Amino acid sequence: MSLSAKANDTGMEPGSETLSGMYDNVEAYYSARVAKHGATPLGVDWSCQATQSFRFVQLMRICDFSAPFSLNDIGCGYGALCAFLAMRYPESRIDYLGVDLSRAMISRARRRFQSPDRRFAVGKAGPRVADYAVASGIMNVNVGYSRAVWEDFVATMLRDMRCTSRRGFSVNFVAETAVARTSAGSDAASLYRTNPEPWVRYCEQELGCAVETIDNYGMREFTLLVRCG
Amino acid sequence: MGRVIQDSTTLDVLSKLNRRFGPDDIAEMVHLQKEFQIFSSDRLLEDSFKLLGIVPCDRLERERWFKFLGKLKDYESDLPDVNGYNRVILAFEQALTVTPHIPPRPALPVFVDVHAMAKDPRVTFSLEGTPLIFSVQPYRILSIPTKPGRVAREEAADAAKERRAEKSKK
Numbered sequence: 454m455s456l457s458a459k460a461n462d463t464g465m466e467p468g469s470e471t472l473s474g475m476y477d478n479v480e481a482y483y484s485a486r487v488a489k490h491g492a493t494p495l496g497v498d499w500s501c502q503a504t505q506s507f508r509f510v511q512l513m514r515i516c517d518f519s520a521p522f523s524l525n526d527i528g529c530g531y532g533a534l535c536a537f538l539a540m541r542y543p544e545s546r547i548d549y550l551g552v553d554l555s556r557a558m559i560s561r562a563r564r565r566f567q568s569p570d571r572r573f574a575v576g577k578a579g580p581r582v583a584d585y586a587v588a589s590g591i592m593n594v595n596v597g598y599s600r601a602v603w604e605d606f607v608a609t610m611l612r613d614m615r616c617t618s619r620r621g622f623s624v625n626f627v628a629e630t631a632v633a634r635t636s637a638g639s640d641a642a643s644l645y646r647t648n649p650e651p652w653v654r655y656c657e658q659e660l661g662c663a664v665e666t667i668d669n670y671g672m673r674e675f676t677l678l679v680r681c682g
Numbered sequence: 683m684g685r686v687i688q689d690s691t692t693l694d695v696l697s698k699l700n701r702r703f704g705p706d707d708i709a710e711m712v713h714l715q716k717e718f719q720i721f722s723s724d725r726l727l728e729d730s731f732k733l734l735g736i737v738p739c740d741r742l743e744r745e746r747w748f749k750f751l752g753k754l755k756d757y758e759s760d761l762p763d764v765n766g767y768n769r770v771i772l773a774f775e776q777a778l779t780v781t782p783h784i785p786p787r788p789a790l791p792v793f794v795d796v797h798a799m800a801k802d803p804r805v806t807f808s809l810e811g812t813p814l815i816f817s818v819q820p821y822r823i824l825s826i827p828t829k830p831g832r833v834a835r836e837e838a839a840d841a842a843k844e845r846r847a848e849k850s851k852k
Contacts, residue, residue: 494735495735500735501733501734501735501736502732502733502735503714503718503720503733503734503735504710504714506718507713507714507717507718510717670713671709671710671711671712671713671714672710672713673710
């Protein structure tokens with residue numbers, strides 16, 4: 454894997470041609486999904502609401518709900534996390550900002566959930582520093598890029614999340630052993646699968662964080678809870 | 683199934699059910715059940731299947747599928763005083779609830795099957811069997827009575843004819 458070569462050494466700086474092209478392709482992929490399936494789990498490549506929500510359960514473990522906090526949702530899609538938060542944590546005060554590359558997704562998210570503490574922005578990374586960031590499924594579909602190039606993209610995304618999270622962030626990956634049915638719409642070849650170890654190491658050594666791996670929730674994937682500072 | 687939804691939809695739904703509750707995915711389903719109580723007496727069966735995305739893609743067929751699920755309330759089951767609708771809920775609830783055991787016993791997958799209503803009009807659930815002749819994998823087996831759509835339509839037409847004849851006699 455190309456983790457030894459840091460993202461900055463491979464031309465993967467924000468604004469670089471490769472990175473820009475990747476963002477365009479990811480944006481096109483998800484805009485096509487939501488155009489086909491609407492604001493539904495299938496529209497963001499999950500098989501159903503139950504598995505989508507179960508991923509949120511794991512990701513939100515990073516947050517301390519005993520006090521109000523701010524949250525960046527990277528690759529927020531149509532804002533499904535808002536519905537989950539309303540159902541699961543109705544009493545919690547969460548200053549939420551959903552960010553997505555796809556204008557079509559953000560448009561649907563705004564229509565459904567926009568409110569003073571539920572805001573959305575089109576973009577590549579969190580435009581603000583928040584207490585926490587979460588990202589569900591954004592590392593999974595490699596839209597045809599090679600493993601090495603995609604891993605540089607993943608590293609870039611993790612670094613962005615680190616830079617914009619005061620307390621921590623969480624992210625999930627398809628596990629290496631998985632068969633190709635984790636994402637509902639993507640085929641086997643386009644799925645990026647990995648083991649926790651290299652990304653745990655990356656977050657610990659390159660980003661200076663403490664990492665907890667959750668991989669025992671019955672899905673062929675794992676979630677990293679990355680604590681900063 | 684049968685008269686209510688198209689044969690192709692029946693096959694599609696059975697395929698979805700047997701994939702989600704099959705050997706590869708049953709552990710995921712057990713965790714989902716534990717977290718969300720997807721199958722429970724507090725939740726409509728229609729909502730359980732919506733949550734799991736086990737619904738036909740076509741909107742009209744989806745409505746018919748929900749209609750079919752509702753009709754299961756008129757079916758009998760292999761449990762006394764439990765209708766077919768509640769039997770399906772109980773069966774999945776039971777299949778996806780793992781009781782502590784040493785050594786741990788993984789949940790068995792669930793095979794969702796259909797059988798001829800003429801032979802047994804009840805929704806049935808058996809705790810263990812090997813429904814696939816090409817596999818020794820044990821399953822729990824949930825079976826729904828059905829009859830071919832054409833037979834059901836002919837029976838309905840005959841019944842209507844009889845009613846009309848009775849009416850004209852009077």
